[in-house]
Amino acid sequence: MFSFEFMRNAYVASTIIAIVCGFVGVFVVSRNMPFLTHTLSEIGFAGASFGMFIGITPLNGMLIFTVISSILVGKMGTKSSRRENSISAISGLFIGLGVLFLALSNKSASYATNILFGSVVGISQSDVNQMVILSVIVLLVLLVIYRNLKFDSFDPVGAKAQHVNSGLISIIFLVLLALSVSVAAQIVGALLIFILLTLPAASAKYFSHSVSKMIALAVVFGLIGVWLGLYLGYITNWPVSFFIATIECSIYFAALGFNRIMQN
Template sequence: LPFALGAFVFGVGSVAAIGFIKQKTRLKEDTVIGLVFTGFFALGLILVSKVRSSIDLLHILFGNVLGISQADIHQTLGISLLVLLVLLVFRRDLILFCFDPSHARSIGINTGFLHYLLLAVLSLAAVAGLQTVGIILVVAMLVTPGASAYLLTDRFDRMTQIAVASGVLSSIMGIYLSYFIDASTAGCIVVVQTLLFLLAMVFAPKHGLLRRSLRP
């Protein structure tokens, strides 16, 4: 079973499990996510220790961007294009669902389908990032660019552009930094991304800490 396919299957499985447990119990979503993700992570460790594979556990956890093959590049490109296509096709419905699910439901949009579609797209994005930064640091690459962009603008389209630019810039700078200081590539990418977030948090023109401190 290819690594990416297995990762996607278990990713979608974890998404389905989170949705099912949240709907059938009184537990909050953050609690359910913690339970399901740690359970699937433990299951993955057991499978890695029992099933022979050419994939090193450390590469799954922390990535190996300098050791990826041509096939891995094509695979990541294919997943990225698929995610982009889904987002373009369902863009308006997803935006309405994320910002006002009650209104989306009232006008006949299938919010349940959009919920699981969005989580499936997130799973695909995580799979695309596994080869680069690994399963642990991929969360930072999914969250931090959006968080930085959210501090810099209130317009959704501009926010998306800034998030993409931030992710690309931090990846390039992180790779160069890891080469010159001979350190983990994944770690350097996420550190650069975190530094960009801190700059946005302090110097954002409207929501930055410096701007707020100067307000009367």
């Protein structure tokens, strides 16, 4: 299996993705942002389609669209009563734009499939290098703002009392989330990205109440999903995204069962 370059690239990329998604996902769950994550994935689909339309890589197109969108959402404020409705409208708009850009670019249906559901075969060494750079940036910035982000995510009242700039923290985190969505979509695709950014973290919270331990568990659950998913995809020739989704859902329901047992 590792004699093939695309599989080596896929495993390196998936490892990076699992680490980033595990770290970011804990804060996505604590800040109640799964819906926004799903919306950013749809915006990323439009960005990837736009990238192909103007002749740049889908990843660069996703980065442009998701980063700009995340900043605009952050400007709306975390407590805006209109934000959720606005996000719903934006989500529908960008799905339509994605379909339009695909049609205008005259690409085959396989390109749409790759964007929506990921493509292990399509990951090149240059893609891996770009993903490594973006992931390192995300993790370094997260480490810099970690204390304030943790405070603002898990104790917003206390953070406000301590004069933590919640607005700035939210915008920075949304930009990091946008980068994470763009990176992770290369493996699981735009439509399924919320799986890696939510389920491992959601599962981890049932096993630990410490933020650092939740992050570690979320990373482990993510690694199990992508590594095993890639292996099963290789030996069966079935979509890797299917296996990753199935594994992460299984871990989540197992975590729910564990939690129920512990409460009885």
